[in-house]
Amino acid sequence: QGAGGGRGAGCGVSRMPGGGVQGARCRLPFRLVLNLPAQLSSKEGAKGLGEPPATLPTVGTNLTDLLLQRKITIRELGGCMGPIWPSYYGDCSAVLFMIDAANPTQVASSCIQLLSLLSAEQLASVSVLILFNKIDLPCYMSLVEMKSLFRMQDIVSCAMQSVTMVETSARDGTGLPDVLQWLQATLRDPSCP
Ligand SMILES: Nc1nc2c(ncn2[C@@H]2O[C@H](COP(=O)(O)OP(=O)(O)OP(=O)(O)O)[C@@H](O)[C@H]2O)c(=O)[nH]1
Numbered sequence: 788q789g790a791g792g793g794r795g796a797g798c799g800v801s802r803m804p805g806g807g808v809q810g811a812r813c814r815l816p817f818r819l820v821l822n823l824p825a826q827l828s829s830k831e832g833a834k835g836l837g838e839p840p841a842t843l844p845t846v847g848t849n850l851t852d853l854l855l856q857r858k859i860t861i862r863e864l865g866g867c868m869g870p871i872w873p874s875y876y877g878d879c880s881a882v883l884f885m886i887d888a889a890n891p892t893q894v895a896s897s898c899i900q901l902l903s904l905l906s907a908e909q910l911a912s913v914s915v916l917i918l919f920n921k922i923d924l925p926c927y928m929s930l931v932e933m934k935s936l937f938r939m940q941d942i943v944s945c946a947m948q949s950v951t952m953v954e955t956s957a958r959d960g961t962g963l964p965d966v967l968q969w970l971q972a973t974l975r976d977p978s979c980p
């Protein structure tokens with residue numbers, strides 16, 4: 788999800804250029820992280836999110852620092868980088884798996900990618916938040932529809948991880964306070980790696 792809207796100076800968030808991996812441009816309905824509003828900081832909490840930043844197509848990988856209880860770095864990996872996602876698993880404390888809820892043609896490939904991620908040994912003790920994004924679009928699929936299409940009940944009951952789901956719009960900011968609360972609670976948990 789376009790993480791290029793960096794305007795972090797003085798507001799608790801800084802964005803850095805990508806880590807050097809620049810994949811070919813392609814659009815897939817899933818990726819690992821999201822863009823959070825630049826106003827995000829531990830002082831302001833979920834109530835101070837303000838206007839969401841602009842969204843942009845994902846190119847390669849993007850890094851964003853958030854100041855919560857401590858500094859955390861969010862790495863966004865584009866869907867087309869799926870083959871090299873595992874190289875980042877070892878350094879991961881939480882996973883945000885973002886799905887394009889307005890793209891029914893890619894549900895199957897998103898589901899396969901999700902299953903592969905959930906079955907990775909290195910992520911066995913890492914909590915996972917699934918974001919059904921783009922719910923601002925008129926054609927988006929509801930949470931009930933997405934859960935049914937993904938057979939989410941089966942996936943969650945077989946997963947080693949704690950799996951949570953939320954509907955979001957990176958465009959208008961819907962659901963982002965929930966994402967922030969989940970991140971804070973997850974990272975506060977002593978069992979978080
Ligand atoms: N309407 C709407 N558009 C969004 C939202 N999030 C991102 N976009 C836009 O959707 C377009 C495609 O972005 P993505 O769906 O992230 O696809 P991509 O970045 O090309 O590829 P991946 O992130 O690797 O899947 C871009 O122009 C984004 O700005 C959203 O919540 N709502």
Ligand SMILES: [Mg+2]
Nearest residue numbers: 788789844845
């Ligand atoms: Mg993207």
